Amino acid sequence: MIGMSEELRLLEGMARDFAHKELVEGREERDRYPFAPLFEEVLAKAHEVGFFTILSPEETGGAAEPVQALCLVLEELCREDASLGGAVFTAALSQELLRQSGSEEAFKKASAGAASPREVLPAFPSFHNPSDTPLSLQAVEEGGAYRLTGKAEFVVLGNVASLALLPAGSADSGWSLYLVDLRGEGVEIGEPLLSLGLHACPAVDLLLHGATGELVGEEGKGEGYFEAAVDRLSVAAAAASCGVMKGSFETALDYARQRIQGGREIVNWSEVRMILSSMAVRAKAAEMLVRRAAAAVDAASPGWALASRAAALQVQEAATEVTCDGIQLLGGNGYMQDYGQEKRFRDAKQLQALLGTAPLRKLRYIRRVVDGERPWA
Amino acid sequence: MSRKGGSSTLLREFPDFEETMQSLAAMERMPRGVVEECREAVALARRFNRTVARNYALELDRRMQEDPAYLPWELVEEANRWGFFTMWIPKLFGGKGWSLSSIAPFVEELASECLAITNLIGVHYFGFSILAATWNVRLIDMISREVAEGERTGKPCLVSGAVTEPEAGTDAEEVELLARARVRCQARRVEGGYVVNGRKIFISNGHLSTWHILIAYEDLERPDETMIAFAVKNGTPGFSFGRMEKKMGQKGCPASELVFEDCFIPDEYMLVAASRLEEMGLLSRAARKAERGPRELGMQLIDFVVSATRPGVGAMGAGVARGAFELALQFARETEVGGKPLVNHEWAQCLLAEMYVNAALARLSYMEANYANSMHGMARLLGFKPLYYYHRALPTSVFDRFMPAANRRDAVTTAFRLLVVAGQGEEQERVASGWASLAKVAGTDLGVRNCQLALELMGQAGLRHDRRAEKCLRDAKLLQIYEGTNQLNRLNIFKCLVAPAAPEAQVFQD
């Protein structure tokens, strides 16, 4: 790869080893959550090696790595199990939002001590852009403090983390971000949601009844912080999807080499090769796109924000198709939980919704171009 | 050249006019009553969806995620109470005798609510189709009457169809491939019957069925020429259930392993054997064309079944395409984006229109295949107007008085086989099978496509189990796999509908 530093290469290798060691065995059982225990042990180990604080500044105990590093880690983890990827992404996203809002205090609070993943993982509704639809959660100021009331849907890690970063509307225009202590008063945590994919990366609905929220950054500026975070982290979402795609292809290729139908290994039927090829090509294109876009983000080279967003839209959609073929090539077995392919298909489709619905992200992308932002030099 | 003669020759050139326009040919032959039956069938399915499926579908799916070993007997019993398991069994055999053309619209309607429930009901007719395709009238009659009895007594009697083996999935769907397949399920001829050994996997409704229509092979080295079918009842010594699969979707309909260990099956439960065509009264067609023998009969049997059942899977695709579309539409109406309902955004309207088109295309395909099958497939005689009206008008009780005794006679089986099996032309087999594959591929691809689109539109909301859309996608994916993968079906479309334009082409050689 162009320009991958020795340091990044090491990190990539480390993430790959971690994925092999921790994410393969027991994957199907872990994916039964909420009908099986949460993979706390894996979360703890991932925290130990620093996956939840890759982007965080060093003062707060983070690694202050570039976005490229986050991308490599996500790609490697998601090759084996995107659930952990979902947790890593959500942690990075909420930390990025705190950083964008310039609220170091809040940041320190969110990562203070950082003895366990619960403390470094501010929960966040990562599958939604709060600007897309009217927010149910509303904040009211009462003597310098904010009281939050309403429903926050699909808050990722909401039943794991001790803090949540929640978007809430207020009487004036715009929405703001608030840090909420999930163990505090007036917070009702719903049952873990049953979702399409990323089962072991739980999400819950939260009901808030006048719970205390700490304003993060300035009031009414939520949208600005969020879009800035999306600029930087869209490519990380793409990296997660890219990893899932690679895992799906690798499993399909292995299977096609062994499975015999019509008197030969199915890899020797040319139609099977055609399907394998279109999977491989899309996965390779995704890898190149992600790495190029991530490097652009880190270098802040011209058009980096649009590059990051384009990568997400393109790679996420490709992943939903590649993983569909990834099931297909295993026939009936692909549809069963024993081979990991059905999980990848579900995970890829769920990952496509990261940071808001694809059509609205597409419209936002083109709005910026129409308004004069240049996608290329 | 006379003008008239000229055009009919022209129209026979590829693509053959009649072949591409199944509905045009079918319309004039179709008894008008069929339309009314389709209406009633869809209304019945709609009523069932409103009263049973809508509430139960999610609950069942959730329950299966929690406990994958759960068997939804209450659903089987409910469907049995609604009379679904005898609706499409001819009155001749004690069923309600609905026109076969009405089954696909019924299936689409059910599938628009829940594919797992649809499969649980529909796959009974897959089992029944294999049974029927053998035209062993004595056994069809006996088993059908048990199904009807089960309906009367409230003790459901379902039929499963067991073809797939661990090492032969695609291979079991096509004799060319079967010739090279590693099948393991063997039937050895012994005094008074057969001893069967082997395993069948992924058998829908296995654990829930009473009868299993089993495909086995007498000579594992020559499976393409020695296909043999049996009817096996629960409790037969040597037959047992193995594991139940943990599937991504359609969770409410179990996929079971059937295990046969030195399982003795008496001659009277043997349905048909390709190796003994003469005894079976099936040689006349083969004799007409020297190259048609046991192997061709095997393919004809497969084609009989899949020509009837693949349009049904296409209808499931149409149903889920509609279900996903309806959820997307509802979402677009309820959701405000940028200060106005999503449904008022032009791009969303175009997307919803595309989804509507997809569902309609899926429906058109299965209807066309339905026409092809009703004119050319294994039940084509029932579509003849005089027979249709006779069959429809006479009450079941009249049939019940005379038919069982008649159906027990070998001569009746022989007569039916002569008419239906031997009487089906190769062209008919080819056209019905080709259209069935077309409907299957089109309907299932469009079904999955609409689920993908619905989830894209709905974003976070679409991911939640309680919003139903994610279940549509999980359920729909299976449609591209069973009843022959869409790859096998594309190859069959080539073989049946394209290859006539490329006679030199060889299929399954690569």
Ligand SMILES: Cc1cc2nc3c(=O)[nH]c(=O)nc-3n(C[C@H](O)[C@H](O)[C@H](O)COP(=O)(O)OP(=O)(O)OC[C@H]3O[C@@H](n4cnc5c(N)ncnc54)[C@H](O)[C@@H]3O)c2cc1C
């Ligand atoms: C939930 C479920 C329910 C089912 N219910 C039933 C049932 O009730 N009864 C029953 O008998 N069966 C049933 N099946 C089995 C189903 O019909 C088979 O899964 C299907 O035929 C595919 O076979 P396979 O799984 O062995 O895949 P394989 O045949 O191993 O196929 C693997 C891949 O190779 C491709 N491939 C194979 N051969 C070729 C070739 N020659 N050219 C190009 N590509 C090729 C396939 O398209 C596929 O992509 C069910 C399956 C499932 C998953």
